[in-house]
Amino acid sequence: MNPFVFACITPHGSEIIEELSHQNPDLMSVTRGSMEQLGRYMVEAGPETIIVLTPHGVRIDGQFCVADCERIYGEVEDNGGKVTMERAVDRELAKAIVQEAKQGGLxxxxxxxxxxxxPYSCLPMDWGVLVPLWFMPEVPVVVVTPTRTVGFAEHVRLGEAVARAVAASGKRVGLIASCDWSHAHDENGPYGFDPAAAKLDAEVVELLKENQIERMAEFAPEFIEAAKPDGIWQALVLGGGIPSADRDVEFLSYEVPTYFGLMCAAYHRK
Incomplete structure (x- = not known):
């Protein structure tokens, strides 16, 4: 069963937000258009809460992290522009996710x-949350940060625990897996160039189109390290949360406007 009213895989490059792209507004325009479409889909689905899976939130070594605070607030600056955002946290659902994960031994x-x-119960909102939420309806959120110090199988199981908590809540919940992909596309970028980047991204595009998210767990560690993606972990949580038979996949776009890959995919409820 798919308990989410709508789910999607989004990137989180700051210049997707038009206000942060003043020097080159066309740089991520393909992705921006896809994000606007994903936002329309989410609005149509009418969630009461949106869960965001981010690689850049509070990191706990060896543990998944769920924000259980009153609110989150963030700022992102780029190209002389600045955007801010504040969202309430659905603490009831956050606690339920933690409870389900613990009961599952995670x-x-x-x-x-x-x-x-x-009012003082507030955690920082990272760009992995702010950028995708910029295009989404303004509703309470739950922020979950995976950990790369546990295995891929545990990430799939976390997705299953999230799905159980959502189903038991009776709420209309959306899900965002915030994922940038390989970061080694440009020799002048901060991570340099490696041919593995294009290869891994191409394989991910095909896996998403073919509705085979789980196969990302088969990537060799050396391949992942060379390509430097930051999307696999969140994607596997989404894959665990929505069984493959219940995923109606719509792949929207892929582009590499700078040193890292950007993908947008929608998961409609069947």
């Missing part, structure tokens, strides 16, 4: 800051 921690509740 290493997981609920994270808060400053006070147990109230």
């Amino acid at each position: 290493p997981v921690g609920a994270v808060n800051f400053a006070t147990a509740a109230g």
